[in-house]
Amino acid sequence: MSRALSRLTAAAILLPVLLAGLAGCTGISYYAQSLDGHLDLLASRKSVEKLIDDPSQPSDLRAQMAAASEIRQYATDALGLPDNASYRSYVDTKRDYVTIAVFAAPEFSLQPLTWCFPVYGCVPYRGYFSKEAAISFATESREQGLDVYVSGITAYSTLGWFADPLLNTMFDRDEASLAGLVFHELAHQRVYVRDDTAFNEGFAVAVETTGVRKWLAETADAAAIRRYEAGRAREADFVTLLDEARKELWAVYSGPGTEAQKRADKAAAIERLRARYRRMRDGRWGGYRGFDAWFDTPINNAKLAASGVYNDLVPDFLRLFEACSGDYEAFYAAVARLGAVAANRRHDALRAADSCG
Helix, strand or coil, X not given: CCHHHHCCCCCCCCCHHHHHCCCCCCCHHHHHHHHHHHHHHHHHCEEHHHHHHCCCCCHHHHHHHHHHHHHHHHHHHHHCCCCXXXXXXXXXXXXXXXXXXXXXXXXXXXXXXXXXXCCCEEECCEEECCHHHHHHHHHHHHHCCCEEEEEEECCCCCCCCCCCCEEHHHHXXXXXXXXXXXXXXXXXXXXXXXXXXXXXXXXXXXXXXXXHHHHHHHHCCHHHHHHHXXXXXXXXXXXXXXXXXXXXXXXXXXXXXXXXXXXXXXXXHHHHHHHHHHHHHHCCCCCCCCCHHHHHCCCCHHHHHHHHHHHCCHHHHHHHHHHCCCCHHHHHHHHHHHHCCCHHHXXXXXXXXXXXC
């Protein structure tokens, strides 16, 4: 699975019951499982510094905590990200993911459904701590004729409302991956625009990418930098493949065909996507199979829409960062100004931005 799609709920919907009370059409049971799951995490937190200093702890854990502590400090010192208690504690969740995200979209549309919550606004997914609750909601959605995508999530943020901990799920790859997650989640605390997930995620991925590159250039050897850039190149190829498929499907869905014809054309477009991926994997990628799991499981509108939401604006934010000459404070100020633009003009304003001012 791609790194981008493994932490899609970077601004996860957590604890709205504490922040604004029960409201809207979302059921009490949803808020209850969210509250219970997060409180369990808060109760399990252990200080990173104490873990580092505790000789009774496993040496590999202490080494991980030491690396995480340095990355966390770098985020503030070099990237201008919030200096607070987030990611200065640690929780072992005893599982491979911390939450589960459920995305849904109509059978003939790539526009994901959204759900609205107090404080955080509207987002194109529902996040669950409870696997059973997530599966139940996914099943209900499929029974309504919707395309559904369910994904395990390795990291989340409460946008600074609480001291979010590091999680064991964030250490499943190398230190560059850990740094990217920390930078990404802290970026959400620096700038967050209600009701605009594509804007928030594009910004956070830009901070993540530029931040990791800066961190690697200052701390890593050439081999680590090459590995990271090779991974980024594959991610870009992956996103391009999905963009091509989405364009094909938009043409199908907006065309004059019957539902039966559109259904057949949809299936054919998805199979062409798989074929293009196999050619990419066996050719340009030299047999790298890290994305096989994504392509071997069902592909539908919800799965493709999730990629678009989290990747479409990244090039525009990276271009803006360059226009700001790599100055993070200037970049954050420019992003905040764009965030204040009316929602119906915000993305166009970002795409048109040719200077940092």
